[in-house]
Amino acid sequence: MSRSDVAAQLRLNSRQIAAIEAEDLAALPEAPFVRGYLRNYAKLVDLPAEPLLSLLNAKLKPADPLHTGLAAAVSPLQSTPREQISGPLVITGVVLLLLVLAALGWWTMRGDAAPAMAPAAAVTVPTPAATPAAAPVAEAEPDAAPAQGAEAPRPSRTALRLTFSDRSWVEIRQADGTVLLSQNNAGGTTRIVDGKPPYLLVIGNASKVALEYGGQPVDLAASISRDDIARLRLE
Numbered sequence: 001m002s003r004s005d006v007a008a009q010l011r012l013n014s015r016q017i018a019a020i021e022a023e024d025l026a027a028l029p030e031a032p033f034v035r036g037y038l039r040n041y042a043k044l045v046d047l048p049a050e051p052l053l054s055l056l057n058a059k060l061k062p063a064d065p066l067h068t069g070l071a072a073a074v075s076p077l078q079s080t081p082r083e084q085i086s087g088p089l090v091i092t093g094v095v096l097l098l099l100v101l102a103a104l105g106w107w108t109m110r111g112d113a114a115p116a117m118a119p120a121a122a123v124t125v126p127t128p129a130a131t132p133a134a135a136p137v138a139e140a141e142p143d144a145a146p147a148q149g150a151e152a153p154r155p156s157r158t159a160l161r162l163t164f165s166d167r168s169w170v171e172i173r174q175a176d177g178t179v180l181l182s183q184n185n186a187g188g189t190t191r192i193v194d195g196k197p198p199y200l201l202v203i204g205n206a207s208k209v210a211l212e213y214g215g216q217p218v219d220l221a222a223s224i225s226r227d228d229i230a231r232l233r234l235e
Contacts, residue, residue: 001169001204009182010040023059031060155215159194166208173200199234206230
């Protein structure tokens with residue numbers, strides 16, 4: 001991916017990406033933000049974040065502007081003479097802390113019980129070659145098999161189908177600018193996306209991707225640049 005592609009994916013500007021890659025810490029904001037940028041960058045390119053964060057921490061110095069606001073805070077209990085803290089006050093604080101922790105635990109258990117909602121914009125459909133015999137299908141099977149000789153349902157006229165023979169990063173935007181898909185895709189998988197055309201597509205490692213629009217194949221060869229990235233608009 002180009003630097004501008006990375007910047008768009010991480011919601012940063014190209015100057016910040018250049019500063020991260022050049023380790024120009026003085027050109028970046030406070031350390032917590034930079035750690036977040038670095039963690040997201042590592043996730044984007046499938047690298048473990050912790051070794052990179054360790055290298056970043058080793059480069060930070062006490063006088064570095066990235067350390068602004070990172071001084072250890074002093075607890076009110078540490079700054080108050082012990083003789084001024086009464087026993088009832090400490091007990092009351094402990095009881096309040098236990099009540100807060102109990103409420104948080106109840107809220108967490110309540111949230112875990114809520115049913116997960118699957119996104120409706122895009123569905124991952126494993127290709128036959130990559131689907132194990134006992135693996136669950138992405139969509140629920142019908143209660144009864146279709147009648148013999150019945151035709152398979154036609155794909156939507158606005159649906160996009162991308163089949164990946166190798167790893168590829170894809171971003172798809174619909175007519176109003178909404179991002180329908182923006183992620184890395186593993187080889188041997190298929191993505192089906194439906195929205196409102198015209199679509200704007202950016203496809204990395206495009207020579208390893210087969211694209212269909214409304215059930216018809218789309219030739220990506222004319223849209224692929226020398227860095228194997230295809231940029232195209234589909235009406």
